[in-house]
Amino acid sequence: MPARKILVTAALPYANGPIHIGHLVEYIQTDIWVRFQRLRGERCIYICADDTHGTAITIRARKECRSEEELIAQVKAEHERDFAGFRISFDNYGSTNSSENRELCGEIWDAICRAGLVKTENVDQLYDTVANTFLADRFVRGTCPHCRAANQPGDNCSACGATYSPTELIDPVSTLSDSKPEIRSAPHLFIELNQLRDFLVEYTQQGDHLQKEIANYLRGHFLGDADSPEGLKELKSWDVSRPAPYFGFEIPGHLGHYWYVWFDAPIGYIASTKQWCDRHGERLEDWWKSDDVEIHHFLGKDITYFHTLFWPGMLKTAGFSLPRKIHIHGFLTVNGAKMSKSTGTFVKAETYLKYLDPSALRYFYASKLTPRVDDLDLSVDEFVNKFNADIVGKVVNLASRTAKFVEQVGLSKTYPEDGGLFARAAAVGHEIADAYQECDFARATRLICEIADQVNPFVDTEQPWVLRKDPSQAQRLQDVCTIALNLFRQLAIYLAPILPDLAERAGQLLHDPIVSWDQSQTPLLGTPVAKFEHMLKRIEVKDFEKMIEETAKETAKEIATTPAAGEGTVAASLPQDSDEALRNEPLAAECTIEDFAKVDLRVARIVRAEHVPEAKKLLKLTVSLGGEHTRTVFAGIKAAYEPESLVGRLVIIVANLKPRAMKFGLSEGMVCAAGGGGTEVYLLSPDSGAVPGQRVH
RNA sequence: GGGCCGGUAGCUCAGUCGGUUAGAGCAGGGGACUCAUAAUCCCUUGGUCGCGGGUUCGAAUCCUGCCCGGCCUACCA
Numbered sequence: 001m002p003a004r005k006i007l008v009t010a011a012l013p014y015a016n017g018p019i020h021i022g023h024l025v026e027y028i029q030t031d032i033w034v035r036f037q038r039l040r041g042e043r044c045i046y047i048c049a050d051d052t053h054g055t056a057i058t059i060r061a062r063k064e065c066r067s068e069e070e071l072i073a074q075v076k077a078e079h080e081r082d083f084a085g086f087r088i089s090f091d092n093y094g095s096t097n098s099s100e101n102r103e104l105c106g107e108i109w110d111a112i113c114r115a116g117l118v119k120t121e122n123v124d125q126l127y128d129t130v131a132n133t134f135l136a137d138r139f140v141r142g143t144c145p146h147c148r149a150a151n152q153p154g155d156n157c158s159a160c161g162a163t164y165s166p167t168e169l170i171d172p173v174s175t176l177s178d179s180k181p182e183i184r185s186a187p188h189l190f191i192e193l194n195q196l197r198d199f200l201v202e203y204t205q206q207g208d209h210l211q212k213e214i215a216n217y218l219r220g221h222f223l224g225d226a227d228s229p230e231g232l233k234e235l236k237s238w239d240v241s242r243p244a245p246y247f248g249f250e251i252p253g254h255l256g257h258y259w260y261v262w263f264d265a266p267i268g269y270i271a272s273t274k275q276w277c278d279r280h281g282e283r284l285e286d287w288w289k290s291d292d293v294e295i296h297h298f299l300g301k302d303i304t305y306f307h308t309l310f311w312p313g314m315l316k317t318a319g320f321s322l323p324r325k326i327h328i329h330g331f332l333t334v335n336g337a338k339m340s341k342s343t344g345t346f347v348k349a350e351t352y353l354k355y356l357d358p359s360a361l362r363y364f365y366a367s368k369l370t371p372r373v374d375d376l377d378l379s380v381d382e383f384v385n386k387f388n389a390d391i392v393g394k395v396v397n398l399a400s401r402t403a404k405f406v407e408q409v410g411l412s413k414t415y416p417e418d419g420g421l422f423a424r425a426a427a428v429g430h431e432i433a434d435a436y437q438e439c440d441f442a443r444a445t446r447l448i449c450e451i452a453d454q455v456n457p458f459v460d461t462e463q464p465w466v467l468r469k470d471p472s473q474a475q476r477l478q479d480v481c482t483i484a485l486n487l488f489r490q491l492a493i494y495l496a497p498i499l500p501d502l503a504e505r506a507g508q509l510l511h512d513p514i515v516s517w518d519q520s521q522t523p524l525l526g527t528p529v530a531k532f533e534h535m536l537k538r539i540e541v542k543d544f545e546k547m548i549e550e551t552a553k554e555t556a557k558e559i560a561t562t563p564a565a566g567e568g569t570v571a572a573s574l575p576q577d578s579d580e581a582l583r584n585e586p587l588a589a590e591c592t593i594e595d596f597a598k599v600d601l602r603v604a605r606i607v608r609a610e611h612v613p614e615a616k617k618l619l620k621l622t623v624s625l626g627g628e629h630t631r632t633v634f635a636g637i638k639a640a641y642e643p644e645s646l647v648g649r650l651v652i653i654v655a656n657l658k659p660r661a662m663k664f665g666l667s668e669g670m671v672c673a674a675g676g677g678g679t680e681v682y683l684l685s686p687d688s689g690a691v692p693g694q695r696v697h
Numbered sequence: 698g699g700g701c702c703g704g705u706a707g708c709u710c711a712g713u714c715g716g717u718u719a720g721a722g723c724a725g726g727g728g729a730c731u732c733a734u735a736a737u738c739c740c741u742u743g744g745u746c747g748c749g750g751g752u753u754c755g756a757a758u759c760c761u762g763c764c765c766g767g768c769c770u771a772c773c774a
Contacts, residue, residue: 155773213701213769220700221770236774305774330768368709374702375768382709385723393736401733446711449722456737465732538734 344552
């Protein structure tokens, strides 16, 4: 059977910030799939690039007093370094700011124009006359036109939930220059997506180009359903141009107008392929306009919309091949919570590599990834434990405990009787391959571990360390080790897409490089065995903790200088905080600094905490303001805190609150906490360094 | 409010086109071994399969109602 031709892309990371462990879910997932295809003998190329255009890049470059080109060149170098550190095996890593991309954008644009999909409309937008730029929604703040809440973002109000256009804001202020922007009208170019409606319905709803939940989502939210009460929906036209100044490509024939970053970003997939083709003497048409090629996109759920509607529409119109499959994954959470800068879980790739082995993260992600769109949680204990137990303890241990017994003699010449061990594991290979093929890496790792779980007992039963002491058992010793090492090699092959480093070392140990999946089906015989050296080290919780600590420090420093998040094309950049809390409890009426000064907030230490037998919600706290100054405070936090966990910690109390006689005694203050009540109570604490008695200003 | 996914041992999950006493890994307990990276092996504790109702000879598995969690949406793209 001739090899399949497969072109794989991962979403383009935005050139506005470093790669972090959230990004890596995607690049690792994709890399595993790509390496699997290559191991199977398919022709598979892995294409990516930096996404470099848009306002956010300009703003950061200005802030750092350098050109956009200089900024994106530096970020690209960093991205490539980080990806290499995690063994991401791109065949080409390009940039959307390339001549190839400009040319392809032009080609696709022409086709879209010829198809009669483009129209022009005037759009009112806020313009910052100081910074000399139009303002994207997130660079404007002002008063909500509906509820009059102050300091709201440009597109929707966090207090009342209303949505509006930035031009409706009362007293808008540019966050770039703090000046008052003016409304300017400019023509924008729109693509009438609705003309492609029939095609998009067919593409997204027929066949298996999309995961089922994604197809449902598109039907429910954009395409509509003839059978549903709401009926069919009309697709909105897409605003694809931005007036100058804008960092991007100027649209031919429209002086002063640029393609919106999301127009040229996916075309970057093709442009990056073009670079690869030029380097390898291939024709781009053979990869992007050929029915022989399977195109697979991997991306995060946040950019579903662009890749499943606009992008197929663009490709279709311009006569390019459509993606065979769009694989969409969820986000990363750490210890059950969204990644956060303040708690140090927003770990950069670079920081991770200082403390931990990339193999561990590759394996952990693999063990959690399924074909579904679910989020993936990285819990420290599970992460450390899984890698150590499965990979170091079970798989690598097989080589570690047998290789040295055959260092002198090598592997047996014929494969010994092993009770069917090798043959059974070879048969499972088909199932493992299916799992990889379907992106069910969790299933693949489970199957692999099941094999490993059978081999260590075999070694224990055969006791090579006993055989070694009896010269007459030399042949049996060599046979036992030959079996164990062959099973080890088989596992290393099955794991090779996930753990390329391990596969490489396994190849070196047995003097037979791992290059093909088929090698797992035949035992290796008669080769010398190299001196065994550690292939992977166990990882330690304390290293993980150090990494978190460093991340927390880094981000504390950065916060002052970090520009706002960009129009990124990657998953999981900043945590997307819901505005639910604000909606549940809208902001209070404005107060003056004098009003605030009436409230005396103090740092206090809880010195005693006890249950009040008859109280349903209250705990009785004794807090110290330093010296002999203690207070008794009844706090409604019983459902959320155990008294023992409170003793010793610092809290913030309202120290001048009029004492209140309660059923159980006098309460001489109030402990500050956030949350909606019940079990949702979060006590406030000062940063370390604060001492009891200090006032909060 | 709507949509999607999920709720199975302390934890992470498998099992679900209905069929014998519900499984694995990790963690816990006991023992063994000493070749191995405090690794490995054996034995073992542990579950009313979210809750209620229905279909059936038989339901973790099908239907239905409810509860809980996550994500996405809320007339934006």
